[in-house]
């Protein structure tokens with residue numbers, strides 16, 4: 600059976616991709632942010648995932664406001680990137696694993712998640728920035744299974760529903776007949792608002808509570824309504840829904856391996872968390 604080896608949440612700000620492309624990691628503005636990722640690189644070098652399930656939100660590259668699936672799951676062997684208009688270089692395609700995707704999709708449909716399946720899917724900065732941040736060098740990147748959650752056009756799915764989606768994905772991974780080592784990513788956040796009267800809004804108190812709850816009490820996050828999340832985290836901070844879905848995948852006790860919070864980076868509270876199942880943490884410590 601496939602093994603869930605841990606989870607990472609990270610902001611996916613396009614400016615990070617630009618800083619990587621223009622090699623600004625040691626620039627005084629960027630250095631404290633990028634330094635926070637070294638511990639994540641060391642952990643990834645040790646646990647070596649084969650596949651990464653990526654909960655993210657598409658920002659208008661693959662889905663536009665005219666057709667907006669609540670949950671969309673990739674079912675391809677390759678996911679291309681395209682010019683989104685942020686001045687980011689267009690990256691080479693990312694490898695997928697259609698067989699793995701279809702197994703997850705069949706489980707989700709069987710368990711009453713009426714998802715959209717995507718045999719072609721362009722992935723935007725919600726996927727590409729976390730992958731380039733986490734695998735910056737020549738190390739082989741895992742294959743990906745992108746799952747897009749609508750955090751853009753209301754009505755959005757509830758946090759409770761996103762958590763349940765994650766739980767169903769977790770059960771599907773554990774039922775998958777393979778020895779694949781599976782990492783789960785939740786991208787976006789933390790608090791930010793890019794437009795309107797509250798543009799620039801950041802809520803450090805709420806962010807730090809979220810980072811604690813995502814490890815120790817994820818149910819506390821599922822009790823917020825979407826309007827409450829918008830109020831507390833900003834209209835784009837509602838990307839925390841991707842984090843909640845990611846956390847649903849981890850069923851047993853979870854240990855925090857690393858966390859990093861840096862404010863502000865671009866318009867956003869930049870946040871990184873690495874967590875793993877308790878049993879694995881004990882094995883690594885032994």
Ligand code: DHB
Nearest residue numbers: 611612613788865866867
């Ligand atoms: C920014 C953050 C995002 O999550 C995003 O999708 C685009 C921009 C920002 O902080 O600039």
Ligand code: FE
Nearest residue numbers: 611787835838
């Ligand atoms: Fe975003």
